[in-house]
Amino acid sequence: MSSSSAGAPRPRALTDASSPWRSLKYRSMRWWSVAHLVSNTGTWMQLTVQNLLVLQITGSAAATGLSMSVQAAPGLLMGLAGGTFVDRWPRKLTAAVSQALLGVVALVTAFLVVTDRLDLPALMALAAVTGLVATVDGPACSLLGNDLVRAEDVPSAIGVGSLVHSAGRLAGAALAGVTVGLLGTASAYAANALSFLFVAAVIPFLRPQRHTEPAALDRASKDAPDMSARQGLLFFARRPRLVALAGITGISAVFGRNYALTLAVLVTGPLAGGAGSFGTVSTVLAAGGIVGAVLAARLRKPSVRLVGLLAATGGLLQVVAGLAPSLAVLLVLVLPMAVVESVSDTAGTTVLQTDPPPHLRGRVLGVWSTVSTLWGLAGPPVLGLLMQHAGARGALVAGGLLIAATVGAGHLLRGRWAPAPVPVAEDRPAVLVTAA
Incomplete structure (x- = not known):
């Protein structure tokens, strides 16, 4: 059964x-x-x-x-x-x-x-x-x-x-x-x-x-894949769609998703709201994330192109949010921003976890952990400096435009850079599990 x-x-x-x-x-x-x-x-x-x-x-x-x-x-x-x-x-x-x-x-x-x-x-x-x-x-x-x-x-x-x-x-x-x-x-x-x-x-x-079963456990087999850390790093670096995914996610993480920082400053500053107002914005963001997760779960075969389209859409919504004249207008924009972000996250995670061959997926996720930790640490200080010089509205507008422009430029340049593929050993046939 x-x-x-x-x-x-x-x-x-x-x-x-x-x-x-x-x-x-x-x-x-x-x-x-x-x-x-x-x-x-x-x-x-x-x-x-x-x-x-x-x-x-x-x-x-x-x-x-x-x-x-x-x-x-x-x-x-x-x-x-x-x-x-x-x-x-x-x-x-x-x-x-x-x-x-x-x-x-x-x-x-x-x-x-x-x-x-x-x-x-x-x-x-x-x-x-x-x-x-x-x-x-x-x-x-x-x-x-x-x-x-x-x-x-x-x-x-x-x-x-x-x-x-x-x-x-x-x-x-x-x-x-x-x-x-x-x-x-x-x-x-x-x-x-x-x-x-x-x-x-x-x-x-x-x-x-x-x-x-992990191929490394069968070290005597001539067909066992290379289980070194270097193989995972090379696979990631020479896989254009994973490099593109990292670029899209990275620039979005630094300039487009630190809403706890940018929207807090926008609400309590130019929009003259208080902690309660930002709490309302946070609640709408959470609700949008839930709606986005439900929509994303309907996807069958997400692609990096879809992730890029969603990131650009989120960037443009962020631009409009940065220009919002009132809290009411901002709340209307925050919901689709959160929905787009949630769908993009699920689509990107699906690509990341299913694109590599099974015996490389742990190492690919390991590379991703290193990269995402790096931009997670760098994002708040960079965004803080941008807000210090351009204000909350300027940071949201400039960040959104930068995201949309980067994704657009990447789409135009797609196909011109084609690194040599990484030789990857084939997995042994999967075995259907019949017991835990």
Whole structure:
């Protein structure tokens, strides 16, 4: 019996080829979605109180920023190594172990908070360990989720994952306030630890639709693919569509998606609004993200061209938003901006996770982790300098025009640059899994 199998007929919403929910027809995907809802709720409970905890311990805003940088640093320095590890070892085992380790780190943090032993060196060490484990956990869990559905249903799986992330964020922020108020800060870390351990307990029972054992485990085979980190880096660098995707996503991330910064300054500055007004804008952004995730889950075969078109559209919407004369006009524009961003994210993630051959996907995601961490760290300072010189409106307009112009120029130049393809060994035939 397959994981999507028999018994009562599935509702049409799960079987329709264009349904955004079609990935949920697989039993394992339903369990995976529940597990990730629990995990995301726990994660956002912790994130909601984490900066406050650092401030309480150190009394320093600089220390808060440093702890975030320490946690992000492994993604920048070790992303490719983490992706290589994912390609070398069975995915279910890797994901289960990494989730369990993250749970242990959260549990240790909770214990240190309760016993009043958490100081700055311990905090930085725990942040570094969390970031290091995340370099393996991120690609392992992403690719495992895709393994639970057939290839044509991967966009739906990613879209459902985006919805789960949004729901977990809302639930986690709400529960954090209640739980911390009743039980203290350590309770958020303890809840997050339990959520990770729950995911680790669910993973062994998942049944991938198709599964290929890591080729590195068969080192004696002459046909085993090259499992070096260098092979993943070369594949990414010589794959024009992945380079283009990185360029589009990078310029959008730096100049077009830091809405927490640009729109906050616009609302509280030129539009003369307050914290409540920006809260309304943030709510509309969240709602647009959910709508976009549902629409994106209907995609069948997203392309880099689609990602570029959406990025350019988002840039032009951003230009108009920068010129908005009132908060009401801005709210009308913010919704489609969020929808376009969400659809673009899902389309780009689908291309990134399905374009490379299976034995290279972990390393490609590792390269992506390094690149995305780099622009994630560079984006806010660059945008801050732009706003300092051009103001919030100028930054939104200039950034939107730069995104649209870059995508347009890339489209015109497409095909003129054609790097030599990377020789990639073929995978061995996939074997249908019949048991977890």
